[in-house]
Amino acid sequence: MPTAPDDERVALSAFGRRVRELRKELGLSQEELADRADLHRTYVGSIERGERNVALINIHRLAKALGVPPGDLL
Amino acid sequence: MPTAPDDERVALSAFGRRVRELRKELGLSQEELADRADLHRTYVGSIERGERNVALINIHRLAKALGVPPGDLL
DNA sequence: ATGTGACTTGGAGTCCGTT
DNA sequence: AAACGGACTCCAAGTCACA
Numbered sequence: 001m002p003t004a005p006d007d008e009r010v011a012l013s014a015f016g017r018r019v020r021e022l023r024k025e026l027g028l029s030q031e032e033l034a035d036r037a038d039l040h041r042t043y044v045g046s047i048e049r050g051e052r053n054v055a056l057i058n059i060h061r062l063a064k065a066l067g068v069p070p071g072d073l074l
Numbered sequence: 075m076p077t078a079p080d081d082e083r084v085a086l087s088a089f090g091r092r093v094r095e096l097r098k099e100l101g102l103s104q105e106e107l108a109d110r111a112d113l114h115r116t117y118v119g120s121i122e123r124g125e126r127n128v129a130l131i132n133i134h135r136l137a138k139a140l141g142v143p144p145g146d147l148l
Numbered sequence: 149a150t151g152t153g154a155c156t157t158g159g160a161g162t163c164c165g166t167t
Numbered sequence: 168a169a170a171c172g173g174a175c176t177c178c179a180a181g182t183c184a185c186a
Contacts, residue, residue, distance in 0.1 A: 008131045011144075015130060029149060040181055045150060055129045055160080055179065056089060057082045059148070070085075071145030074133070103168060114162050119169065129160070129179065 011074075013050030018073050020048040022066045037065035085148075087124030092147050094122045096140040110139035 023033050034044040038061060046052050047062075054062075063070040097107050108118040112135060120126050121136075128136075137144040 008134065011134050012130060031149070040183095041149090042151085042183080043181060046152085049151080051152095053129045053131050053179065055127045056086060056133070056148070057127050058180080059130070060082065060085050070148040074130070074144040074148075105168080115169095116163080116171085117161055119171085120161095123170080126160070127179090132161085 009050065012053060015054065015073060016048040016050040016052075019044075019062055019066070022068060022073075023048075026066065033062075033065055037061040083124065086127060089128065089148060090122040090124040090126075093118075093136060093140070096142060096147075097122075100140065107136075107139055111135040 019033075023030070026033075028036075030044045030048070031041045034041045037044070037058075039058065043052070044062075047054055047058075059073060060070050063073055066073075093107075097104070100107075102110075104118045104122070105115045108115045111118070111132070113132060117126070118136075121128055133147060134144050137147055140147075
């Protein structure tokens, strides 16, 4: 997202870092998390790198796969 | 979102209800909230009706406009 | 096992209007 | 003030080949 303002890119990065953090706590690979959340492996990767402006439904899928309430990801 | 599974549409509706709830607490119209969040009037309306799969950046914008942490909206 | 660039497609998001 | 529709633009979603 090259055109997004700074603070908005920061929000995406923070979200990605949080996902990665929780995933590692569970000892999962990106691929395993992707399978649990019914998402693509490379898509999860790009989310963790803060490159994606993830929408609500996928936030819920990730939260469920990570075993936390959705609000915990932001 | 006609193709989305039930529980995912429920998640969108819950989000919309929460936005409407907080907006009314502040005594704002949809248009005033839209202006504060730098979103379009009709878009905020459709979000409140649970018709939109809102993306992360717009969740942040709405949260900011409503004066709550983003996690409070989900 | 993860990063990355490129790609297509569906839907996010805008703008015009009427009810 | 809000719901809703049509027509549009552009980006999120989802996948792939390759590093």
